[in-house]
Amino acid sequence: MNASASVRSGGIEVKRAARGPVVEGAARAGFAARGVIYLLVGGLALQIAFGDQGEEADRRGALGEIAQRPFGAVMLWVLGIGLAGMALWRLSEVVFGAAGADGRTAKKRVPSLARAVFYGFVAYSVLALAAGSGDGGGSSDRQSKDVTARVLGVTGGQWIVGIAGVGIAVAGLWIGFRAVTRKYHEKLRLGEMSRRTRQLVDVTGVGGGAARGLVFAAAGVFAVRAAVEYQPDQAKGLDDTLRSFAHTPVGPGLLVCVAAGLVLFGLFSFAMARWRKV
16 A cells, blocks of 8 residues: 555544544533533523522533532533533534535534634533632623623724624524524434424424523623623623523513523433434
8 A cells, every 4th residue: 555545544544533433422422511501501590580599590600500419520520521522523523524515614614613612611611620620610790791891991892892792692693593493403313203202302492592592692782782882891691691681571581481491402402412413
């Protein structure tokens, strides 16, 4: 075998490994870990809706709930490793392309890169908390306000924050639209589901995705408001965004609906762990 053939053979083996059982297992573990976090965040938001203002309804609050349970440290290690698996899978999509005909295009690789970085950061924060050297990534509200304040302090900062806010709001609307129109069907092995199972998955996918999109859209609107009014405190993280739903004319009922939707998205993530095309 000549050198070029050896290189080609080696490249094929690497690609097979990137789509092999290890990376597939890592992806499915990542979806399951994401599901746990959304279930907890949704549960914390429900507690807030019914009058318990003690816990933060964000990732740090969810991780704090886990840490307080028996074997909490072990659960955090498992969760962190699962999220690291998600980051690994997304990184493999950047290098080798995602599933599907257009999986190697830039429009697929760039979002995969962003997701790999995001899940890598989340995995690091969870593992640091499990090791006793972190706080789970800190408060989402404080982080949002701090970042907004720093950006507003630079030249053109208002425009940057405003454009970012518009982008987040549009992303939220897009997430909700894709959920309601069931675009996620393209990524699922529907043939392996019974009719009843598919109906249940659609309940979680539509309801959960719509709620998640609404939260993103609301957070984007708050960021735009912070830019327009030049007030960093107007920016809101996940916890403050969720609490804001309780202060609309609809009252706590809207927060209950959104919180229930986030719980549904957690369940949908488990469905993705089982039937997602990887």
